[in-house]
Amino acid sequence: MLILVFTDLDGSLLDHADYSYEGARPALERIAREGWALVFVTSKTRSEVEHLQRRMGIDGPFVVENGAAAFFPSSLTGLDIPEAKQDGSYRAVVFGRPYDEVRRFVEEMRGEYGLRGFGDMEAREIAELTDLPLEDAERARRREFTEPFLMAEPERLQDMKRDAAARGLAITTGGRLYHLMSAEQSKGRAVRKVQEILAGSGPKPVVSLGLGDSPNDKEMLQVVDRPIVIPRPDGRVMDVGRDDVVIAPEPGSRGWSSALLDVVSGLSS
Ligand SMILES: [Mg+2]
Structure with missing residues (x-):
């Protein structure tokens, strides 16, 4: 099974106060070991995401500026993306405006x-x-x-x-x-497109997970197979409007990691 992990960064994979992802190590190691796709879906810019990917030693597709564009490294072969335009070392699907x-x-x-x-x-x-x-x-x-x-x-x-x-x-x-x-862009629209492109790349069954903490993540959590909500530091939990939502046991990277591992163990059993 190929698992696609779509995740928000600030307040989800990264702790709200200091942007640390230390607490997410257990799940990050599992994702790397299994070869699952880890796709950042963030309000951050391309420049910020590239820097974070380098620090974390990962690569792969990502979605920037709240669903404005999805970038696929040109080194990723075997993907059929007819709507993509070449942009530096990426193929980009753009939903946003300049x-x-x-x-x-x-x-x-x-x-x-x-x-x-x-x-x-x-x-x-x-x-x-x-x-x-x-x-x-x-x-x-x-x-x-x-x-x-x-x-x-x-x-x-x-x-x-x-x-x-x-x-x-x-x-x-x-x-x-x-x-x-x-108004034409959203994290949900971009994630739907990335899911379609990555799922089309192989014969394996695909399951998508989504993790987020804020209203701008809501649409993304509506289009994935398994939505996970990360609580805010003050304990508030966003309502996604689905009754199969998993709520992480704590905010930030630690909650991100334990909820993700929990959900994937339910998938393989
Ligand atoms: Mg967030």
Whole structure:
């Protein structure tokens, strides 16, 4: 059996406070040993994901900026991806809109809603806001499709969502920030496509797992075979609207690891 593991990063595989994945070692070792696919599905940028993959010693496909694009390393042969475009050393399937277009909305609505996006910030400010080290904040600024932002009056989010929708844009809520993006993209849509491509690559039966902690993960958890919700550090648990959801026993990387191992042991028995 080929297992596809689709996972959110911040607050799921990575601990909310310090972005550590130490607690996930047991499940990460199992995934490596079995040759399962570990696909990051994150609001992070391509630059951030590449850096994390190098640190963790993994490669393989990944989804960036809340479902804006899926990248398949060109070294992965045997995949049939007719809709992909060559982009450096990847074949990319793009669902999002170019960053400049998305960013224009923030500039126009800044006064109305008191917006401040990553494009308005130096890396140092992003580092303070996110608790990322400065060099990771630099990577977070290298955006291609979406804009994370803060809002002076969060109670006006519904109004702003309406204005965004009129422009074909959508707003989703992550662990720390709001994200402005194309209405055509979502983690769920990207995961469905990656599942289809990877499952089409071989004769083995495929089971997909999804792990996430925030509303922007909800659609991803609706399209996988086995959804796992990671609790937030304050104990809140997102409602996915499925009654077969597994809730991890604790937040962050440790909960990620034990829930994943639990679910896969149920699959093989
Ligand atoms: Mg998260």
